[in-house]
Amino acid sequence: MSELLSQLGIDFSLLISQGVNFFIVLAVLTFFVYRPLVKIMNERKARIDFGLKGADEAERKLLEVDVLKQEKIREGEKSAFEIIKSAENKAIARGDEIIKSAEDKAEDLLKKAKEVEDQKRMEAFSKLSEESKSLIRGALAKMVKLSPDNFDEALIKEAIQEIKAHKI
Amino acid sequence: MKYPASLYARAFTDVLASTHDGEHKSVVRKFAEILAKNGDLEHSEKILKEVMKILVKKEGGRFVEIEIARKNFAVEDKLISAFSKKDYVEISVKKELLAGSRILINSEKELDFSFQKKLRQLFS
Numbered sequence: 520m521s522e523l524l525s526q527l528g529i530d531f532s533l534l535i536s537q538g539v540n541f542f543i544v545l546a547v548l549t550f551f552v553y554r555p556l557v558k559i560m561n562e563r564k565a566r567i568d569f570g571l572k573g574a575d576e577a578e579r580k581l582l583e584v585d586v587l588k589q590e591k592i593r594e595g596e597k598s599a600f601e602i603i604k605s606a607e608n609k610a611i612a613r614g615d616e617i618i619k620s621a622e623d624k625a626e627d628l629l630k631k632a633k634e635v636e637d638q639k640r641m642e643a644f645s646k647l648s649e650e651s652k653s654l655i656r657g658a659l660a661k662m663v664k665l666s667p668d669n670f671d672e673a674l675i676k677e678a679i680q681e682i683k684a685h686k687i
Numbered sequence: 688m689k690y691p692a693s694l695y696a697r698a699f700t701d702v703l704a705s706t707h708d709g710e711h712k713s714v715v716r717k718f719a720e721i722l723a724k725n726g727d728l729e730h731s732e733k734i735l736k737e738v739m740k741i742l743v744k745k746e747g748g749r750f751v752e753i754e755i756a757r758k759n760f761a762v763e764d765k766l767i768s769a770f771s772k773k774d775y776v777e778i779s780v781k782k783e784l785l786a787g788s789r790i791l792i793n794s795e796k797e798l799d800f801s802f803q804k805k806l807r808q809l810f811s
């Protein structure tokens with residue numbers, strides 16, 4: 520064995536001392552480098568995980584907000600549509616009301632105008648009638664003045680007949 | 688007027704009736720004095736008319752007032768002849784009648800035979 524090792528050029532005591540060195544270095548590295556490093560890396564990983572988790576949460580919340588936003592927009596649109604529709608219907612109804620009121624007023628005015636016209640026509644006719652009667656009476660009176668005797672004779676005869684007939 | 692014409696007339700006719708013919712002149716004079724005293728002399732025509740009404744009525748006649756449109760003796764005669772001799776007929780001219788006559792008997796009954804009435808009835 521020792522011949523094999525010497526043929527290979529391996530010094531046993533050196534090997535053992537190097538082995539011990541190796542383990543010392545390993546221990547030192549483990550305690551002072553590997554473990555802190557692993558700790559740091561774990562912490563880093565935990566932070567990254569936390570960050571990723573937060574990002575996921577944020578993304579999820581953003582999605583929720585987005586959904587909520589879309590919902591609110593839809594509701595707003597629906598509400599606006601209803602308001603516009605209602606306003607439109609009211610405007611149409613009001614317009615119809617105004618038109619009807621204007622038509623009624625126009626009809627009233629026409630009716631009143633007709634009444635006034637009829638009244639004026641009646642007044643004009645009445646005036647004409649009175650003037651005609653007055654003219655005819657005037658003409659008859661002038662006729663009597665022109666030849667009163669005939670009229671006198673007829674009327675006096677009538678008076679006397681009446682007196683005698685009824686023994687007044 | 689201090690008293691109505693009819694009252695004056697009644698008083699006068701009552702006094703006339705209660706006195707004999709010889710005193711009538713003095714009654715008339717005194718009556719005129721009373722009228723003057725009361726300031727009613729200006730209404731003597733109205734009073735006389737009332738006196739005539741009473742006297743005619745006493746005789747059984749009627750007081751007839753006739754209005755004609757124009758003076759016409761023939762017409763007046765015709766109208767007077769339509770009434771009794773007991774009636775007192777008074778005729779006056781009123782141009783507004785135009786033609787014909789209007790008769791008032793005892794201030795109560797009116798008979799209108801005037802052309803004015805015919806015109807009024809026309810178109811009424």
